[in-house]
Amino acid sequence: MYGGGQVFEPSSTNNDLLKDEDPKKLAEFEARIARGEKIEPKDWMPKLYRKQLIRMIEQHGHSEIIGALPEGTWITRAPGFKRKLALMAKVQDEVGHAQLLYGAAETLGKSREQMIQDLITGKSKYSNIFNYPTFTWADSCFISWLVDAGAIVNQLANARGSYGPYCRALDRICAEESFHLKYGHHCVIHLATGTPKQREMMQEAVNRWWAPMMHFFGPSDKISTHTEILTKWKVKMATNDECRQQFLDMYVPKIWELGLTIPDENLKRNEQTGEWEFTEPDWEEFKRVINGDGPCNKERLAVRRTAEERGAWVRRALASKTKGEEYVAPMA
Amino acid sequence: MTEEALKDLLYKIADDQLILGHRNSEWTGMGPLLEEDIAFSSMAQDKVGSSLAFYTLLHDLGEQEPDTVAFTRNAEQFHNCQFVELPIGEYNFSLIRHFLFDHAELIRFQMLAECPIEEVAQVAKKLKGEVKYHVMHANTWIKQLSNANEEAHTRMQESLNYALPYALGIFEPSQFENDFIEAGIYPGEKAIETKWKENISKILTEAGLTLPAWDSIEAVYGGRYGKHTEHLQPLLSEMTEVFNVDPTADW
Numbered sequence: 001m002y003g004g005g006q007v008f009e010p011s012s013t014n015n016d017l018l019k020d021e022d023p024k025k026l027a028e029f030e031a032r033i034a035r036g037e038k039i040e041p042k043d044w045m046p047k048l049y050r051k052q053l054i055r056m057i058e059q060h061g062h063s064e065i066i067g068a069l070p071e072g073t074w075i076t077r078a079p080g081f082k083r084k085l086a087l088m089a090k091v092q093d094e095v096g097h098a099q100l101l102y103g104a105a106e107t108l109g110k111s112r113e114q115m116i117q118d119l120i121t122g123k124s125k126y127s128n129i130f131n132y133p134t135f136t137w138a139d140s141c142f143i144s145w146l147v148d149a150g151a152i153v154n155q156l157a158n159a160r161g162s163y164g165p166y167c168r169a170l171d172r173i174c175a176e177e178s179f180h181l182k183y184g185h186h187c188v189i190h191l192a193t194g195t196p197k198q199r200e201m202m203q204e205a206v207n208r209w210w211a212p213m214m215h216f217f218g219p220s221d222k223i224s225t226h227t228e229i230l231t232k233w234k235v236k237m238a239t240n241d242e243c244r245q246q247f248l249d250m251y252v253p254k255i256w257e258l259g260l261t262i263p264d265e266n267l268k269r270n271e272q273t274g275e276w277e278f279t280e281p282d283w284e285e286f287k288r289v290i291n292g293d294g295p296c297n298k299e300r301l302a303v304r305r306t307a308e309e310r311g312a313w314v315r316r317a318l319a320s321k322t323k324g325e326e327y328v329a330p331m332a
Numbered sequence: 333m334t335e336e337a338l339k340d341l342l343y344k345i346a347d348d349q350l351i352l353g354h355r356n357s358e359w360t361g362m363g364p365l366l367e368e369d370i371a372f373s374s375m376a377q378d379k380v381g382s383s384l385a386f387y388t389l390l391h392d393l394g395e396q397e398p399d400t401v402a403f404t405r406n407a408e409q410f411h412n413c414q415f416v417e418l419p420i421g422e423y424n425f426s427l428i429r430h431f432l433f434d435h436a437e438l439i440r441f442q443m444l445a446e447c448p449i450e451e452v453a454q455v456a457k458k459l460k461g462e463v464k465y466h467v468m469h470a471n472t473w474i475k476q477l478s479n480a481n482e483e484a485h486t487r488m489q490e491s492l493n494y495a496l497p498y499a500l501g502i503f504e505p506s507q508f509e510n511d512f513i514e515a516g517i518y519p520g521e522k523a524i525e526t527k528w529k530e531n532i533s534k535i536l537t538e539a540g541l542t543l544p545a546w547d548s549i550e551a552v553y554g555g556r557y558g559k560h561t562e563h564l565q566p567l568l569s570e571m572t573e574v575f576n577v578d579p580t581a582d583w
Contacts, residue, residue, distance in 0.1 A: 068361035075357050076567075079575040079583035080399045081384045085377060091360050092373035099366040137574040137583075187583075195581045303362075311364025313487065314423055317480035318365075 017048040018229075033234055038164035041107035052235055053163050054108045055124070061101035062119045062126035066300050067143075068094045070130055074140040086183050090144060093176045100172060104165040120305040128286065129212045131294030138191055138198075138205035144184025146209070146251060150216050152177050153247050154238075162234035185254075192258035199259075206255065207263045214281040215289075217244040223283065248276040333515035337508035338449070339393060340411070341517070344506070344556050345440070346386030347412035350402055351564070352433060353379025354571060358420050368423075371469060375430070378462050385455045392451065403575040407565040408558040415498035415552070417564040424487040425495065427477070431470035432499040432532065438463045439527045443518040452517075471535050478539035489541055496544065500525070500551030507557075 018026075025044050032039065039045055072091045078084040102112045118124040129147055134140050152174055159170035191202035218224060218240035230236045238246075249269075255262060266279045289297070356376035363369025387398035395401055415433065420426045441463055444456035478488045503525040506512065513520045529546065536543050554560070575583065 065361070065366075072361040074574075075360055076354060076570050077573045079577075080403065081380070083583060085380055085384075088357050088360065088373060088377045088380070092370055092377070095361060095363075095366055095369045095373070099370065102366070137577075190582055194583075195578050197578055198581055198583075201577075307362045307364075310362075311368075311423060313483055314364035314368070314477065317477050317484035320481045 017051065018046060021046050030232065033162045033232075037162075038167060039162050040164045046233075048229070049233055049235065050108050052230060053166065054105050054110050056235065057101055057105040057108070057166050057169075058110065058115045058118070059125055059127075061098045061105060061115065062124060063130065064094045064098035064101060065119075066126045066130045066304065067147075068098075069300055069303055070132075070134040070296075071140050071143055074134065074137060077137065079137065083187065087140070087144075090180050090183060093180065097169075097173050097176070100169045101166075104163075104169045107165045116308060120301060120308055122292065122301060125290065127216070128290045128294070129216050130300060131289050131297045132209070132212050133296050135208070136201050136205060138188075138201040139208065141184055141187035141191060141202070142205045142209045144180055145188045146184070146213060146255075147216065148177050148180045148184055149251055150213065150243075150247050152181060153243050153250075154217070157238035157243065158236075160234070161237050189258060192260055203260055206260050210263050211281060211285070214244070214278070215283075215286045217241075217247065219283055219286065220280070245276055248278070252276070333508070333511045333517065335393060337506075337511045338452075338517075339390060339395065340506055340508055341512065342386050342390050342393075342452075344411040344413075346383045346390065347410045348383075348416050348433075348437075348502075349379045349386065350383035351410070351412045351567065352416040352429075353377070353381075353383060354567065355416065355418075355420050356426065356430070359423075359426065364423050372426070372430075375466050375469070378466070382459050382462070385459070389451055389455065399575070400579075403572045404579060405568070407560045407568055410558065410560065410564060410568070411556050412560075412564075413498070413501040413504060413552075413555040414559075414561050414564075415495070415501050415555075417555075417561055417567060418498065419563055421491075422487070424477075424484075424491040427470065427473055428488065428491040428495045429499075430466070431474050431535075432495055433502065434463055434466040434470055435532050436499075436502045436524060436528050438467050439524045439531070440518070443524065447517050448515070449517065474535060474541075475539045478541050485540065488539070492536070492541055493544065496549050497552045500549060501553055501555055503528075504551070504553040504556045 026046060029039070029043075029045060029049075039049075068091050071087065071094070075084065075087050075091060078087045102115055105115060106112060115124070119126065129143075134143065155170050155174050155177065159167050159174060161167055188202060191198045193199075221239045221241040224240055248267075252262065252267065252269075264279050266277060269276050288294070292298075353376045356372050356379065359369060359372040360376070361369065363372055383402070384398055387395075387401050390401065391398060415429065418425075418429070438460060441456040441460035445453055445460055447453045447456065474488065477484045479485070503521040505521050509520050509522075512518055518524075533543055
C-alpha cells in the first residue's frame with residue numbers, strides 16, 4: 001500500500017544541486033536512461049537524482065510500516081479463521097515491503113536507522129491516507145481492497161522507472177499486493193452482499209474513505225508543481241491525475257456493481273473525453289492533514305515511536321555483538 | 333480410550349495454539365526490528381493455522397464448526413494453559429514464552445506423530461516440521477540476546493524466572509492421562525515435561541541463563557479445566573467483537 005505523488009514534492013531550489021554536476025557525466029547518465037537502461041547503486045548519478053530517490057523510496061517504506069497500523073489493529077478482531085489468517089499474512093507482507101524498500105533506499109547511502117529516526121521525529125512523510133482511523137472492520141476491508149488498488153496503480157507505473165533496486169523491489173511488492181487486492185475485494189463483496197448490518201457497515205466505510213482515497217493520488221496536476229527533470233530521469237512515471245483517472249476507471253464500476261454508492265454526486269465518466277469528472281477534492285484539508293493535523297497523525301507516530309523505544313534494547317544488544325564487523329549494505 | 337478423552341486432548345492443543353497465535357500476532361507492526369516483526373507474524377500465522385487443523389479434527393468428531401468453536405466460547409470453556417493467555421509484555425517475555433512453549437510443542441508433536449489414530453498422527457507430523465523452525469528461531473535469539481550485554485541478559489533472566497511457573501502449567505495432567513498412556517496415544521504430560529526440561533536446560537546453559545531448582549517452582553495449573561487469569565476474557569471479547577456483530581453472517 002502506498003500513495004506516491006502526494007508526498008513526493010521536490011522543491012525547485014533543489015535544482016541548484018544540478019549546477020555543479022559534470023555536464024559530460026550528466027549527459028551520459030541521461031542517455032542511459034533515455035535508452036531504457038537501469039541505474040544501479042554503484043553507477044554515477046546526479047546528486048539531485050540520489051536525493052529525490054532516497055526521499056521517494058524512504059517515504060514509500062514509511063507508508064508500508066505506518067500502513068500496517070490501521071489494518072494491524074483488526075488482526076485481533078478479524079471475524080473467523082479465514083479472515084484472521086489472511087489479514088495476518090497481508091499485514092506481514094506490508095512490513096516485509098518496508099524491509100525491502102528500506103533496503104533499496106540504503107543502496108543510495110541512507111541507513112535504515114536514520115530513515116526510521118526521520119519518520120518518528122516527523123521529518124519525513126508517509127502516505128496521508130493512514131492518518132485516518134479505521135472505525136470498523138469494513139474500514140479495514142476498504143483499505144485492503146481500494147487503498148491497495150490505488151497503490152498498485154502508482155507502483156506499477158513506478159516499477160518502470162530508472163533506478164534498478166527500486167524497480168525490482170516494486171516488482172515483488174506488486175505481485176504480493178495483487179493478492180491483497182483479491183483478499184480485500186472478497187471481504188468487501190461479503191459485506192456488500194451480506195446482511196443489512198454488514199451492508200450498512202460497508203457503505204459507511206465507503207462514505208468515510210472516499211475523500212482520503214481521492215487525496216491519495218496527490219494534488220491535481222493543475223496545482224501540483226513537478227519538475228520536468230524528474231520525468232525525464234524516470235523518477236516520476238505518471239502524474240497524479242493520470243493515476244487517479246486510472247484508478248477511477250478500474251474501480252468505480254466495481255464499487256457500483258456491488259450496489260454501493262459513492263458520496264460524490266458529480267462523479268461520472270464523460271463519454272466524450274473518456275475522463276472521469278468529480279467534485280474537486282478539498283486540497284486545503286489534504287494540506288492540513290499532511291502537515292500533521294489529521295485525525296490520527298499524532299497517534300500513528302506515537303505508536304511507531306513507542307515500538308521503536310520498546311525495541312531499542314534488542315537493537316542495542318545486536319549491535320554489541322557485531323561491534324568491529326563492517327556493516328554491509330544490501331545488494332538490492 | 334473414549335472419544336471424550338480424545339476431545340479433551342485435542343481441545344487443549346487447539347486452544348493453546350489459537351491463544352498464543354493471537355497473542356503473538358499482536359507484535360505485527362510493533363516488533364523491535366522489521367525482521368523480527370515479520371518472523372513473529374509468520375509464527376503467529378502457523379499457530380493459528382495449527383489450531384484450525386485441530387479444531388477441524390474436533391469437528392470431524394462431531395464438534396461444531398471451527399469458527400463457531402473458536403469464536404463463540406467464553407473463557408471458562410477454553411482449555412489452554414494460562415501461560416499462553418498472558419499479555420505479550422515486553423519482547424523479552426514474548427521471546428522466552430515462545431522458547432519455552434515451542435520446545436514443549438515440538439516434543440508433543442513428535443510424540444503424537446507416532447499416535448495410532450492416523451488423523452492425529454498426520455497433523456502432528458506436518459506440524460512438527462513447522463515447530464522445528466520456531467524452536468530454531470527461539471534458540472538463536474535466546475542465546476544471542478542473553479549473551480549480548482548486561483541489559484539484555486538481565487531482561488531475559490527476569491522473564492525466564494517469571495515465565496517458568498506458568499510454563500510448567502503446560503504439563504497440567506489431564507483427567508484422562510492414564511487412558512492416553514494405556515492406549516498408546518502418547519506417553520503423557522509427565523514424559524513431555526521430563527524431555528522438555530532436558531532440552532531447554534541445554535540451551536539455557538549455552539545462553540548463560542540460570543535455571544532455578546525445579547522443586548522450587550510451583551506450576552500454575554487450572555487452565556486445562558477452565559480456570560484462567562483475568563487476561564483471557566478480554567482477549568476473547570476482542571477476538572470475537574466483529575464475529576459477534578452477527579454470528580450467523582458470512583464474513
